[in-house]
Amino acid sequence: MRLILVLVAAVSLALPARAEVQIQEVTSPGGITAWLVEEPSIPFVAIEILFKGGTSLDPEGKRGAVNLMTGLIEEGTGDLDAQGFAAARDSLAATFQFRAYDDAILVTAKMLTETRDASVDLLRQALVAPNFDQVALDRVRQQVLSSIRSEAQDPNAIASDRFDAMAYGQHPYATNPDGTEASVNALTRDDMVAAHAGALALDRVSVGVSGDISAAELGPMLDALLGGLPETGLPMPDHIVPTFDGGTHIVPFDVPQSVALFGHAGIEREAPDFFAAYILNEILGGRGFEARLMTEVREKRGLTYGVSSFLVGKDYTSVYMGQVASANDRIAEAIEVIRTEWQRMADAGVTDAELLDAQTYLTGAYPLRFDGNASIAGILVGMQADDLPIDYINTRNDRVRAVTVDDIARVASRLLDPDMLTFVVVGQPQGL
Amino acid sequence: MRKQLAWLAVMAVIGLTGGAGLPALAASDDQVTTFQLENGMDVVVIEDHRAPAVVHMVWYRAGAADEPPGTSGIAHFLEHLLFKATDTLASGEFSQVVGANGGSDNAFTSQDYTAYFQRIAADRLGLMMEMESDRMVNIRLTEDDILTERDVIIEERNQRTENEPGALFSEQRMAAQYLNHPYGIPIIGWRHEMELLDMDDALGYYQQFYAPNNAILIVAGDVDPAGVLQLAQTHYGPIPANPDLKDRMRPSEPPQTSERRLVFKDPRVAQPYVIRSYLAPERDSGDQETAAALTLFAELLGGGQTSHLTQSLQFETQTAVYAAAFYQSTALDDTTFGLVVVPSPDVSLQKAEDALDAAVADYLTQGVDEAALERLKFQLRAQDVYARDNVSSLANLYGRALTSGLTVKDVQAWPDILQSVTAEQIIAAGEMVLNDRRRSVTGWLTKPDDIQSQEDTE
Numbered sequence: 001m002r003l004i005l006v007l008v009a010a011v012s013l014a015l016p017a018r019a020e021v022q023i024q025e026v027t028s029p030g031g032i033t034a035w036l037v038e039e040p041s042i043p044f045v046a047i048e049i050l051f052k053g054g055t056s057l058d059p060e061g062k063r064g065a066v067n068l069m070t071g072l073i074e075e076g077t078g079d080l081d082a083q084g085f086a087a088a089r090d091s092l093a094a095t096f097q098f099r100a101y102d103d104a105i106l107v108t109a110k111m112l113t114e115t116r117d118a119s120v121d122l123l124r125q126a127l128v129a130p131n132f133d134q135v136a137l138d139r140v141r142q143q144v145l146s147s148i149r150s151e152a153q154d155p156n157a158i159a160s161d162r163f164d165a166m167a168y169g170q171h172p173y174a175t176n177p178d179g180t181e182a183s184v185n186a187l188t189r190d191d192m193v194a195a196h197a198g199a200l201a202l203d204r205v206s207v208g209v210s211g212d213i214s215a216a217e218l219g220p221m222l223d224a225l226l227g228g229l230p231e232t233g234l235p236m237p238d239h240i241v242p243t244f245d246g247g248t249h250i251v252p253f254d255v256p257q258s259v260a261l262f263g264h265a266g267i268e269r270e271a272p273d274f275f276a277a278y279i280l281n282e283i284l285g286g287r288g289f290e291a292r293l294m295t296e297v298r299e300k301r302g303l304t305y306g307v308s309s310f311l312v313g314k315d316y317t318s319v320y321m322g323q324v325a326s327a328n329d330r331i332a333e334a335i336e337v338i339r340t341e342w343q344r345m346a347d348a349g350v351t352d353a354e355l356l357d358a359q360t361y362l363t364g365a366y367p368l369r370f371d372g373n374a375s376i377a378g379i380l381v382g383m384q385a386d387d388l389p390i391d392y393i394n395t396r397n398d399r400v401r402a403v404t405v406d407d408i409a410r411v412a413s414r415l416l417d418p419d420m421l422t423f424v425v426v427g428q429p430q431g432l
Numbered sequence: 433m434r435k436q437l438a439w440l441a442v443m444a445v446i447g448l449t450g451g452a453g454l455p456a457l458a459a460s461d462d463q464v465t466t467f468q469l470e471n472g473m474d475v476v477v478i479e480d481h482r483a484p485a486v487v488h489m490v491w492y493r494a495g496a497a498d499e500p501p502g503t504s505g506i507a508h509f510l511e512h513l514l515f516k517a518t519d520t521l522a523s524g525e526f527s528q529v530v531g532a533n534g535g536s537d538n539a540f541t542s543q544d545y546t547a548y549f550q551r552i553a554a555d556r557l558g559l560m561m562e563m564e565s566d567r568m569v570n571i572r573l574t575e576d577d578i579l580t581e582r583d584v585i586i587e588e589r590n591q592r593t594e595n596e597p598g599a600l601f602s603e604q605r606m607a608a609q610y611l612n613h614p615y616g617i618p619i620i621g622w623r624h625e626m627e628l629l630d631m632d633d634a635l636g637y638y639q640q641f642y643a644p645n646n647a648i649l650i651v652a653g654d655v656d657p658a659g660v661l662q663l664a665q666t667h668y669g670p671i672p673a674n675p676d677l678k679d680r681m682r683p684s685e686p687p688q689t690s691e692r693r694l695v696f697k698d699p700r701v702a703q704p705y706v707i708r709s710y711l712a713p714e715r716d717s718g719d720q721e722t723a724a725a726l727t728l729f730a731e732l733l734g735g736g737q738t739s740h741l742t743q744s745l746q747f748e749t750q751t752a753v754y755a756a757a758f759y760q761s762t763a764l765d766d767t768t769f770g771l772v773v774v775p776s777p778d779v780s781l782q783k784a785e786d787a788l789d790a791a792v793a794d795y796l797t798q799g800v801d802e803a804a805l806e807r808l809k810f811q812l813r814a815q816d817v818y819a820r821d822n823v824s825s826l827a828n829l830y831g832r833a834l835t836s837g838l839t840v841k842d843v844q845a846w847p848d849i850l851q852s853v854t855a856e857q858i859i860a861a862g863e864m865v866l867n868d869r870r871r872s873v874t875g876w877l878t879k880p881d882d883i884q885s886q887e888d889t890e
Contacts, residue, residue, distance in 0.1 A: 041482065042820050074737075083747060086737035090807045093814030112814050139746065142776055146703050146753045153702035155595060254699065257590035287536065289515065289527050299524060302583030305591050325591050357532050364534015368551060371483040372821040 021370050023380065023390055026215045028222035034207035035380040035390065036218055039373055043113040045211035046373040048381040049226070052204040052315065054104040055177035056237045062191055063172075064179020068137075068144055069195040070100035075136035077125040082136050085126065094119035096126070102173060103315040104385065105199055110374065113212045120225050127200060128228035132192040141184060148178050155259040155426040162251055163261045163424045167319060171240040201233030202226065208380025211373040240317045241265070244422040248335065251426045258331040258427030259323075262338065264420040266311055266318035267411075269386055275399050276407040277311060277415055282358045283350050283408075284341065285309025285322055290357070292345070296337050297324065303334040320415065332431035335423055346416035349409035363397045463820070464830075465657035466840050469664060471673045472645030476830050476840065477660045478652035480823040486653035487824050488560040489549040490568070491831040493648070494641035496619040497543040497682055497764070503633045505621020508541040509585050510634050514548065515539075516577045518570040523577065526563055533559065543615055544764045545835035551824065554654040561667035568642050569671055578631050586627065589620045597698035601877045608692045608873045609709055612683045613765060643674030648834050652827040682765060685711065688871040697880045704878040705774040706785045711871040712769040715761050715833075717842050723761045724849045725861035726769060730759035731808055732858065733795055734771065738804065741773075744791040751779055751787040764836045769865050781876045796863055800855035812850055 024036045055066045074089075074096060075082040089096060092115040097108040107127065111119040151157035161176055168174035178184070205226065209218060244264045267277045285293040285308050297307045309322035326334040350358075370376050383392060425432060467475040496507045516523040530537040535552030550560045593599040603618050610616030621629070649668060651660045688711060715723040734741035734757030741755040754774040760767045771792065775784035819826060833843045 039482065042817060044814075044817050044821070046821070083738050083743060087804075087807065090736075090738060090811055093811045095818075110818055112817060139750065142750075142753045145777075146774065149702040151702075153700045256594045257587070259595070288531050289524055290531060295524075298584055300580070302580040303587070305584055305588035325595075326587060327590055330587075357528070361531045361534055364553060365536065366534075367483065368485040368534070368553065371485055371823070374821055 024215050026218045028219040030223040030227050032222040037210040037376050040212045043212050045213045046377040047109045048208040048377040049107040050206045050381045050385050051105040054101045056172040057199050057234045063183040065191045065195040067100045067177050069192045070098050071140045073098045073126050073130050076131040092119045124225050132189050155255050159259050159261045159424050159426045167242040198234035201230045203232045206381050206384035208377040210376035244420045246420045248423040253426050255427050258328050258425050258429045259325045260425045261323050262423045263319050263321035264417050266320040268318050269313040273411045276403045276411040279358050279403050280408050283354050284345050292341050303330050328428045329430045331429045343418040345412050349412045362400050473668050474648040476650045477657040478826050481654050484554050484654050486554040487551050487827050489650040491545050491547040491648040491835050493646050493835050495542050495544045497614040504617045505626040506633045506637050511539045511541045511546050512581050514567050517572045518566050558663050565667040597700045601696040605873050605875045613685050644671045645673035650827045652823040691869045692873045694875045696877050701879045706781050707772040708874040709768040709770040710865050712865045714763040714767040717838050720849050725853050725857045726759050727761050729858045729862040730757045733757040740795045762832050762836045800858050
């Protein structure tokens with residue numbers, strides 16, 4: 001499992017009317033589109049920019065290029081070297097983050113109203129014309145290598161790498177997006193330039209903005225900020241059907257507590273039954289102590305501190321996954337309980353009461369997400385990346401409420417496949 | 433790029449994750465209203481009417497550092513047990529009711545506090561108070577709860593500590609830092625003591641510390657202060673104060689007269705590093721100037737891309753892949769100021785430590801760059817603006833301060849105090865803390881054979 005972009009569709013709802021956020025679609029003179037929520041009460045704006053593709057765009061043999069390139073965006077542009085750029089950003093009191101994920105590069109910015117124009121200009125320079133100085137490249141390369149070496153000794157990262165290698169065959173999802181020590185050592189400045197041109201392009205961008213800015217101000221700002229980027233970038237990767245064998249795979253590692261990931265094929269975000277699957281997961285291994293896995297593995301038996309399951313909707317595949325960690329002499333029992341619960345759900349679905357509880361929670365929790373400029377900007381960009389309509393927030397709750405026990409039973413028998421539920425266990429598990 | 437290295441998560445809170453960047457400072461004064469109920473319970477209301485949500489928190493002025501000797505981990509264990517039954521709620525029902533109302537809930541424990549919270553639609557605030565006030569005094573535990581949940585906290589220790597060499601190392605360093613004060617004992621507890629925690633330990637701690645006169649109610653979100661007061665009087669008001677509540681007097685540190693050095697070896701260590709902490713003053717009520725100077729000192733010395741340590745150790749010399757300074761300003765008792773350096777490949781830990789010492793000495797000699805200080809102060813002012821976007825973090829800020837001996841007035845004075853700090857005060861505070869190595873602990877985290885092999889290559 002990689003860092004999963006949890007931009008889960010804004011699942012919506014009906015609480016007091018003033019909870020409603022008014023989303024405007026703004027198209028710039030240059031043709032760039034953004035979704036905006038105006039909220040002038042605090043004098044700053046939150047901006048979220050998502051470029052689809054992400055680390056999966058790494059060319060053959062260049063694993064880690066997009067990740068390293070993303071790390072270099074803030075390491076110098078124009079006359080500014082890395083420290084000059086940081087000083088310029090700090091003197092505007094703007095904050096910029098650049099992160100690479102399996103399917104996206106995400107840029108998160110906050111800017112004060114009083115320094116907004118200069119902040120936009122600085123961010124533009126970094127996004128459009130990063131220097132990729134050799135000195136900066138070599139320094140950040142060492143940071144990435146340090147992280148790769150650390151992950152090689154981290155049971156969670158080891159489990160993730162093994163799971164991905166097993167599930168995703170020859171697809172980029174199969175390997176660590178940071179790359180290997182060898183691949184990262186081989187990356188050159190030319191690779192950075194190519195990764196930048198291929199990944200930060202206008203044919204794959206979504207923008208969410210929330211805060212102290214009007215639609216009239218935002219249009220020109222979009223052109224100023226992003227207008228210098230190329231129209232098109234690298235082709236997107238292929239879809240991949242993940243493969244599982246239903247086994248329990250052990251990676252020996254000297255830790256007192258075994259760490260396990262488990263999973264099998266999932267369901268696409270676009271599938272008609274997605275909502276039923278989403279609620280099913282909520283009941284089986286979702287939020288809170290009431291989920292069945294948490295109740296059975298932790299609350300009743302004390303076998304773990306945390307167990308959960310989650311639908312992973314990557315852009316080019318879907319898996320249904322979970323995680324658990326238990327002492328080496330207890331992990332076998334935890335896994336047995338999880339397999340039993342998986343089977344029970346597949347066979348019998350959920351009860352009326354469980355469904356109602358989950359629906360009440362999901363519909364009630366939804367408006368609480370829209371609680372600040374930063375969170376709203378993130379939700380706006382996530383909705384666009386998932387191709388949801390702009391009025392989705394108003395209809396979403398009804399779709400959650402429309403799911404029936406029969407829908408879940410149908411999905412449970414199709415989605416859940418206890419024989420294919422595959423475990424990767426890192427540690428020194430006993431009895432497996 | 434600045435990697436957030438996982439092992440730097442030394443921040444001592446179990447149950448919450450730390451955020452990156454500068455901390456939130458304070459809500460604007462007109463956003464905050466305070467009361468005290470007749471039974472001594474403090475109430476803080478932080479208004480934010482942008483979304484119909486509320487965060488309801490109860491903070492107890494009791495944490496791991498208040499535990500009786502020999503029962504380490506009991507504060508955190510009790511926190512888990514508060515999700516079991518009361519006279520009126522079945523085990524697990526608390527969270528179930530919160531969820532069934534579209535809310536989420538959790539709790540966390542630190543050295544100086546234990547806190548419980550729910551985030552929910554604003555019109556459910558009364559229900560939250562009804563349940564939270566109930567478990568302040570009415571929990572009903574079974575032996576089975578104790579045994580099962582004790583297994584859970586031991587698995588939690590496995591996950592947080594036993595599986596992480598950096599966390600095991602951190603425990604040893606803190607134990608060496610505090611010769612007598614309980615900050616030297618891990619919040620989660622020493623494993624051998626956790627295994628023996630029982631019903632009496634849990635109820636003893638509960639009866640001693642869980643009372644309205646030892647608690648702070650914080651309500652943040654779409655509420656009006658008068659309505660909150662009325663609900664608080666209804667639900668928390670009837671609970672009698674604990675007349676036997678004592679002042680929080682922990683064992684204090686003797687003079688620290690001997691520098692301590694530790695080497696922690698573990699085959700799982702992939703990236704060796706050197707970390708040093710110094711005993712340092714914390715924010716005290718009415719006396720926050722030194723802590724303010726140290727806060728700015730930590731930022732300027734090692735708080736980011738333009739800081740002195742980053743510049744000299746990562747940019748000018750490439751001695752390190754990462755270098756930083758850190759300071760935890762909010763604590764009830766003496767806190768720590770720290771330095772860390774993660775050496776580049778082929779740089780030994782000794783060489784890295786020497787370079788770190790030289791860089792710190794340089795900084796203290798050459799003094800504060802005024803332009804950098806102005807930049808930082810502007811960022812801190814901006815942080816006040818950004819902080820208003822997240823009412824939960826404001827609630828946390830007040831909770832931490834008020835359980836650490838500070839008042840609402842102190843919290844609201846803090847931003848201005850930070851702005852008034854001078855370059856001379858920053859250097860003076862830095863020298864005071866860093867020039868006495870006897871109050872420090874220096875730790876090397878390494879693979880078993882690294883030290884020898886690295887010395888050979890020098």
